[in-house]
Amino acid sequence: MELFNEKIQQEKDYLTQLDTPIGDSDHGNNMSRGMTYVVEAIDTQSPDSLEALLKIVTANLLSKVGGASGPLYGSAFMGMLKTYQEGESSWRKILQGGLESIQKRGKAEVGDKTMIDVWAPVVLALENDGLTDEVIDEAVEATKPLKAKKGRASYVGERSIGHIDPGAYSSALLFHAMLEAEAE
Amino acid sequence: MELFNEKIQQEKDYLTQLDTPIGDSDHGNNMSRGMTYVVEAIDTQSPDSLEALLKIVTANLLSKVGGASGPLYGSAFMGMLKTYQEGESSWRKILQGGLESIQKRGKAEVGDKTMIDVWAPVVLALENDGLTDEVIDEAVEATKPLKAKKGRASYVGERSIGHIDPGAYSSALLFHAMLEAEAE
């Protein structure tokens, strides 16, 4: 989470920039605010289990992000938490639980130009044991030609075509951070 | 107009009371505020023709009443003004012009439980040379069993049945004032 936070804070302005043509220019601020609370809470509460950690992350994202990404990332971590609590310990299964939670909450499908379009290929790559930074970046790039069907970007219809989805990009930061943490 | 204003100020609370079960409890305040400006403007500008008088009344009702009755009474006096300017001088024709203006603005029909349900029978009675206080009061009473189809009262549908329409009552005050002024 430390690494994810670092990336979010570093790319805050870029995320907001992505949210400008097809949104309300706040995704950078939203994620940055949420993650600041997350790391602060981790710092003060020093969770001693993955379960405790996921709980802190879930609660802070839910209440501090403010945008659509709040309940969505919140649901994602809640889904991951539940899957872990059910006895699953592989990242593949846990992230799959997160993805399902996002879909349950946001009702978006693959191709709707949302964070799902990064989560779904990531889970798929894990199933095939091939999650790489390239897979993640390709998934982000692939949101560019899509027409948004969910979230604020869907209001501008055709005009959403040609722009990267901000939530897809922030999700990519999460997965890059995961890969980096794993490599350490 | 003096007489109409007196009646409005006297019955302000009753008008508001009528606007409570089927509206937003402001018809008394709206009419009272509007008429206060009207008489003040008449006082300071002392119009020397019916035309000048009607202009003052129109402008003040339009801008000061605040509720739906503002553009409606405003339109009514504007319609009366136009009819008078076109060379008509009988009250029947002038009020008919007012009625048409209210209908153009508010798109209500007879039976929709609005001020139209007083204006229409009054114009009709004038055609038959029989406008009396009773005719006016009967028209007001007759709004009671109606179901509102226009204005705020239409939101409560069936529940508007059994209540007198506030705008019908304030219109009745206008016509009673006219009869009284004529009798003087």
Add this chain to the structure above:
Amino acid sequence: MTTGIIIVSHVYEIAKGINRLLQEVASDVNIEVVGGISEVEIGTSFDNILQLIEQHPSDNLLAFYDLGSAKMNLEMARELSEKSITIYDVPIVEGSYTAAALLQADVANNVIEQQLKELHIYK
């Protein structure tokens, strides 16, 4: 079990303004509103909504929201609350005004449901 209204807007002033509009026609109906994640910041937050629901005097709530993400937070809060909460995909101002006027007039719940259905929009 009394029926009340909750309003969730992205903006502080919209929520406050709707409350004033509804109070005019429905002074006896319990209406609670929340707007923004603070008075100046635009957005919605799950906690604020859950808190609003829990402190609301009624157990049966008709819920109105403006944009999609408010709905997601409302749904999460609903899952965690014991109260019966119906979320309507209707215009936040016009829909909640209609509901408030009908509740004030003691109109039956199924009639209110029907009237709100006529205001359904895709959002």
Add this chain to the structure above:
Amino acid sequence: MTTGIIIVSHVYEIAKGINRLLQEVASDVNIEVVGGISEVEIGTSFDNILQLIEQHPSDNLLAFYDLGSAKMNLEMARELSEKSITIYDVPIVEGSYTAAALLQADVANNVIEQQLKELHIYK
């Protein structure tokens, strides 16, 4: 001829709040709002609306309102103005938000028209 937006609400705060919501997604669109007959009194007034229209920098206006009497005042003001004004029977918040987002994205007028048609409600 530029296209802009006007918002007419019965309540001061609703108008101000909608303005903030729309500015977020449409900072380059000219949006002017009026709410209430004063900051505290609920209602709409023909003069305030006419003034809003006249001082608006655009000549082509998309107009949004909350309740029926605001529409009547808007119609009267439109009759007295030289500007081209289209009044939409759509939700004041959701409708104006959609229009603002589309105007900001430079979407063609007929597409905006079509999108707003989908939000039509009887009011």
